[in-house]
Amino acid sequence: MPVLFISHGDCEKHVMLDHHPESPARLRAIHDAVQAREWGHSLVAVEAREIDDRCFGQVHPSEYVARLAALDPGEGIVRVDADTSLNRYSLRAARLAAGAAIQGVDAVMDDRAERAFCAVRPPGHHAESALPMGFCLFNNIALAAERALALGAERVAIFDFDVHHGNGTVEIFLERPEVMVCSSFQYPFYPGRFDDVSRDHIVLTPLDAGTSGAAFRAAIERDWLPAIERHRPDLILVSAGFDAHREDPLGGLALEDEDYLWVSQLLVDAAQRHCSGKLVSALEGGYHLDALARSTVAHLDALSA
Ligand SMILES: [Zn+2]
Known part of the structure; x- marks a missing residue:
């Protein structure tokens, strides 16, 4: 499969302030690197569709969706927090990013694909149920989990290796133990929300600034492997942020390309054990264009193996 x-392509029309690190160039770098490789029949390009309003489910209340729609600035830019803003194309891009994650779930749950990667922006994991923040408007991976549950999955597990904590995903599923959320992140660091909660289904892996790939791997094996065996998910979802890379200008961790291949293989192996290989991944951060492109290719190497 x-x-x-x-x-x-419309995900590249969403532009925030001048010189903003979360820029359209990120997706162009990924597309260029993916197109430069020979993938055979293993990787199939699919155009994203916008999310259907019914798919917001319990993730984002309809008032929140309407509030964001009302922000549409027409010409110019409207800010929603210190580092997040919208232009006239942002809501379309956000609806495509969320829709892509849902399409990925539909395809793997329907046995039309084994795995899916969503090369989309804006990212999603900082968006809480009713709060846009940190470059994020809709929580794409949370919407993917909601979709999987609606399609009959009993247990879903989300793994987030972005350098920043996935506060939005934790907030959304804090009292929903059917969705396990495992997040590794630099600590202390942005965003400083929902990073000290205590629940059996919320697995937090704070990492000191400067943490190496070897120490990252040890922490992931310690925290994520037992969590996977405990939860026995029907579907694995990934918040794939590549800003824990040593070369990233925003993050302070020291992962290399090979560490992204390693953690992606670990998650594919877990998917093989528990859910017939089913895994859906969505792009989060990653702001050094070359490191982002190389790390994404490493991630896709694992997904398409
Ligand atoms: Zn990040």
Whole structure:
């Protein structure tokens, strides 16, 4: 079965302030690197579709969706927090990013694909149920989990290796133990929300600034492997942020390309053990264009193996 590469050109029309690190160049770097490789039939490009309003489910209340829609600035830019803003194309991009994650779930749950990667922006994991923040408007991976549950999955597990904590994903599923959330992140660091909660289904792995790939791998094996065996998910979802890379200008960790291949293989192996290989991944951060492109290719190497 194929691995889907879901994206849409309109995700590149969402532009925030001048010189913002979360820029359209990120997706262009990924597309260039993916197109430069020979993938055979293993990787199939699919155009994203916008999310259907019914799919917001319990993740984002309809008032929140309407509030964001009302922010549409027409010409110019409207800010929603210190480092997050919208232009006239942002809501379309956000609806495509969320829709891509849902398409990925639909395809793997329906046995039309084994795995999927969503090369989309804006990212999602900082968006809480009713709060846009940290470059994020809709929580794409949370919406993917909601979709999987609606399609009959009993237990879903989300793994987030972005350098920043996935506060939004934790907030959304804090009292929903059917969705396990495992997040590794630099600590202390942005965003400083929902990073000290205590629940059996919330697995937090704070990492000191400067943490190496070897120490990252040890922490992931210690925290994520037993969590996977405990939860026995029907579907594995990934918040794939590549800003814990040594070269990233925003993060302070020291992962290398090979560490992304390693953690991606670990998650594919877990998917093989528990859910017939089913895994859906969505892009989060990653702001050094070359490191982002190389790390994404490493991630796709694992997904398409
Ligand atoms: Zn990040």
